[in-house]
Amino acid sequence: MMEDSSPLVPALLMLVGVGTGVWMLRQSWGARDARGRGWMLGGWLLIAASFVRPIWALGAARGTFIALALFSTAALAVVAANYTIRQAKARAARESLAPEPSDRATTKGRETLRWLLAGPIGMIAAMGVGIAYAALVPGEQQTRLVVGGLIVPVAWGACMAWTLADNRILRATAVLVGVAVVSFSAAIVKGFA
């Protein structure tokens, strides 16, 4: 009986490859001339090449997710290794660059509506989109249902980001209610087959 292949050797090779690739990207980031493009191209090529080995050795899906986790780890290691100490005199100049959240005028009613849009109304609209996908898009039943299910958190998250940022709250209300009505209606009319 077979066990999963050990990811150790492919993972270590990948860490070296991705680490070098990210280091090259950093060289590109710091370059002031045309050499930067070369570093960037070389860095991304090396990173892409580093994904091939774990995918080939550890299975397509398994290798891809292992590679993604290792990519973040190697990249953060390169960033952490290049930390700098900020000097107090530089502080004032840098502070002015940081964007500040908008300070919009609002009322209790508008804030309540905003959170209703981000919460339950956004959820219903997102579910409508996911269910409409499952009903209307061709393909295997299970695939449509699962992809439709994955659409729900993405669409709901996007709704949250949008409604909590948009100053025109009535527009957001109209769009979300419209999306919910249209998507559920279309799904119910078409049915699931």
Next chain:
Amino acid sequence: MTAATPTPKPAKKPKDLMSRIPAGFVRAVLRGHSSLGLAFAALIYLVCLSGSIAVFAHEFQRWESASAPQLTDATPEAVQTAFEGAIAKGGPGVEHVYITLPTNDFPRLLLHVDADTDREFVADAAGKLAPSIEFAWTEFITRLHINLHLPRTWGGFLVGLIGVALLSSLISGILAHPRIFRDAFHLRLGGSKRLQEADLHNRLGVWALPFHIIISLTGAFLGLTTIIVGVLGMAMFNGDVNKVYALFIPAPPVDDPRPAPALDLRPMYAKLPQDGGRLTYIFTEHPTEMGGAALFNVEHPNRLAGTDSYAFRRDATIYNAKKAATNNLGEDILASAGAVHFGWFGGGLIKIVYFALGLGLTYLAASGVHIWLARRRDKGRPAPGWERAWAATVWGQPAGIAAAAVAGLAIASAPAAIAAWLVVSLIFLLAAIRLPATSLSTLGRLATGALTLAAAATHLALRGGIGTADSMAWIVNLSLIAGGLFLLLWKRGGPTTAAKPEPATGPA
């Protein structure tokens, strides 16, 4: 590392894509990002912290059962003996018995009996049962992550909602970061606390983005499954959610409640195909009724969703066989979502990577609030009450979780672990009424360190001691001791004490 020598004045570069986003839009998105982050910060922090620890659930199970028999394989006869023994000892009302077969990662023959009172047993190579074992700590930490110890449906939904909020924060965080490329490699420590936290927050958020998206999307999907299936059933199947589940799960056997001897699993074993797969799990339903059935899961290597399943009736005839190789995309995604979410697909190395990146995500939640608090302080509008409450949350939770480990080991009861976690959490929140944030942080760090050491000591005293045969128990204990000592001895340096100066001119 960056050299301290000054570099020439940079030539002006053309604006990158993100820098062209209008400032008004960035400020509006940042407002939404800030509102959402503050509203969900404590819950995101708790779910991420518990999730980072829950990555090692199997290792903790081995740790808690360190003195139990170890085996890497079990014969059908041994499994049958253990199965019958577990039913006999499980008490009245046995509905299901779940059998986890030994593997290299989890060298135990584990049987969970779902009866009037749930019990778990570990068996030796002959199938003889060891005394009943409580995995109180593992149960505590996994349930804290999956449903926050609330009723499962509501807790699962709340955790799913937290996943959506995290996903939304990732979207708004990227859109609110116009300097994403220009600051891609900046990690400037020292100086202003707010800007230091912002650099850590942004670099962690950007470079670990693939991991963050995978975790939040799979977490939200798994948490919201019940409600999504419910709405789907209402909208498209006349309210019958079972029709949705039937597309993914083999139909249950025909119910026949007449009493019968325990299922005989051995003839079922004999009918499993010998195709290189490894039997990892047996799920038995109504094992002492005429309508009893068993589902065998056989895993194939190097596949995320590589589990074949064979469902048997009492007479060992197969009524459903599903080969993973014939899965469609949807079935593959569903079968792999849990493993991808918890990091259970790449051995110990990937678990360690998931733990580290998970702690990074936990820090992301904490630093978001730190930035907000520091911004208020910079603007002359400090919020000392919120500073205290946040310090009590950030350090009260790890201390509470460590206290749960001690209680879980000492009393061998998940409710005791939950009570210990609640009590310590409450103590920290009450202390926040009087103590300043810095004192709460110091107290929390010391309490977490001491309780972590106490967990290792309790384990050595009560769960196998130094004579334990399972190397994993040693690894966990040594990790706890190292972590506890680190927290006790760690002294946080001031922001300007390090000796590595920032270059005079940073890259544009």
